[in-house]
Amino acid sequence: MDIGWYLAVSAIVFAIGAAGVITRRNPLLVLLCLELMLGASSLALLAFAKMHGNLDGHVFALVVIVVAAAEVAVGLGIVVALYRNKVAVDVDELRELHG
Numbered sequence: 001m002d003i004g005w006y007l008a009v010s011a012i013v014f015a016i017g018a019a020g021v022i023t024r025r026n027p028l029l030v031l032l033c034l035e036l037m038l039g040a041s042s043l044a045l046l047a048f049a050k051m052h053g054n055l056d057g058h059v060f061a062l063v064v065i066v067v068a069a070a071e072v073a074v075g076l077g078i079v080v081a082l083y084r085n086k087v088a089v090d091v092d093e094l095r096e097l098h099g
Contacts, residue, residue: 006047014040027082031075038068 013036020033042061049057 003047003051007044010040010044010047027079031072034071035068038064
């Protein structure tokens with residue numbers, strides 16, 4: 001397959017994730033859309049690695065996956081703490097995280 005197909009799918013998934021981050025108000029859905037965006041960037045990195053025939057893209061994709069896992073762990077911990085304290089779960093109304 002041509003690299004254009006991989007990049008087209010990556011762009012579509014990234015656009016869906018970006019639209020979800022912009023329009024959603026629930027923190028869990030925002031985190032899910034961020035994961036879509038990170039997955040799309042990993043797909044683009046792997047496509048470019050395949051095109052150039054080296055493993056650099058694979059290493060960067062692995063780093064993106066590690067960052068995504070860390071982001072989910074921290075973000076989910078914050079969301080669970082907010083639900084426990086019965087704080088509003090609307091992203092626009094979350095003022096307790098300001099320093």
